[in-house]
Amino acid sequence: MKTRDGVLPGGIPYVAAGEGPPLVVFPGFAPRNENPQGLERALAFGAFGELRSRYTIYQLARRPGVAEGATVEDFANDYATAIRATFGGPVKVVGVSTGGAAALRLAADHPDLVERFVVAGAAHTFTPESHAAMQGWLDRARQRRFPMQAMTIVLTTSPWWRPLARVALFLLNDLPDRGKDVSDGIATCQALMRFDCSDRLPDIRAPMLLILGERDGFVSPAIREATIRGVAGSRLAVYERRGHAGILLDKRFARDVGAFFGRDAEGTKDDSTKEADRVVASNERA
Template sequence: MRDDLPRLTVGQGPPLVVLLFTPQAATPAGLARWSAMRMLRPFAERFTVHLLNRPPGLAHDTTMADLAALYAGGFEGPARVLGLSTGGSLAQQLAADRPDLVERLVLAGTASTLGPIGRRAQRAYIERARQGRRPSPALAGLLTPSPLARAFLSGLLWLSDGGADHADAATMLNAEDGFDLSGRLADIKAPTLLIHGEKDVVYPLELARRTAAGIPGARLTVYRGRSHSATFTDRRFAPDALAFLT
């Protein structure tokens, strides 16, 4: 098992590996840790949850397959896997490349490739980060369709970026920009549930439907009226994921 992968481990029970995108290549701290713990708490009641993160200092041309190979070294053995958003892209790559490590798979707010709106926003994030500018305002449009709310969120996101190095975050999003598992979905052998918001603009619902159809035996649960981020905060999310994982 690799010891250079940042990880947050909580709970007790069989292992559950959680994969998600974080701005920093580090074990979550401060507000990021509070947010992660809030999401993980229901799962930690049933599992030993390992929130794995990427090692810092990755090459700019790192691919999703490269990341999957790195994360595979963080597994102690076969485990259930929960992948959210960009972490869901990584979870698909891992499940296709290393089916021996994934017993059961829940994907949430993700698909086998990005949609056009999500791709534009993430490319803007990457460009800003590599120019040394605060990048997170580029993602505001993914969180709300309201121009007024978008302007407000852009300011908050700009403030949240202060003092941080976003090179590693840009590397992971760049890996997702080149990610398209559409032709390899049949390589995912684990029983799979995909949970998706009807109004997700990062990965449109039609892409989620195609993804679920391409994974043998996969199930798709759609939350009507929910956006990308609202999928993960929906009160049904943890119970639905836990029911499938257990």
């Protein structure tokens, strides 16, 4: 898979792959706001499967050097600057986890820039359990200890699987999150723990698809239902037996994203949407 790196206006790093019209991706949490490398990059683009032959997928990192006290609204505003300068008009957006929170704010605050959008592994706020995990990451990062072990909730909510999750997450520590600057991650965690855009959901006008795992510890059933009720015309796909990270490994993800983006402005569908309609519930609220 050929990829290319660059920096968009406003200092937003990006990596792009594929062909066709733009599909803009806001990624999940990272200790540093930079483009993914190696296996992490392959996994990021692999989640989109054959969509790489239909779209040019631009994955936009958050702006490096974000200060403590920054908000998810700030992340969305940075993305808005980059999108407006680069693409001019509205684009299709996929926001994953942290990026999903930013996508909600972008759709609410900059409606002229969002044609349709998918929020995956996020909602209008996050659970207390996820806040505790993020606080654990913060504490360990500030102590210059390997921080990822605090985020077992990313992989599983089961106490039986937590030891294995800790081992897996230890291997994801950038051994040097000890010895490297993780201030971007600290600021991002703080912003996520303060995030709640429930009051802005009625302002969203772009069609939204919300994709969540049934076992996602970051978004409870009550939170996901409140998000769906708050956004007019939104749609919901819940993947059974999947957790926070597992939705990106599910073959349904690329299929459902492609089907949702295959709908045109008048609401007609191409053939690719038929299978997605079997698993995607509508909330066609006026």
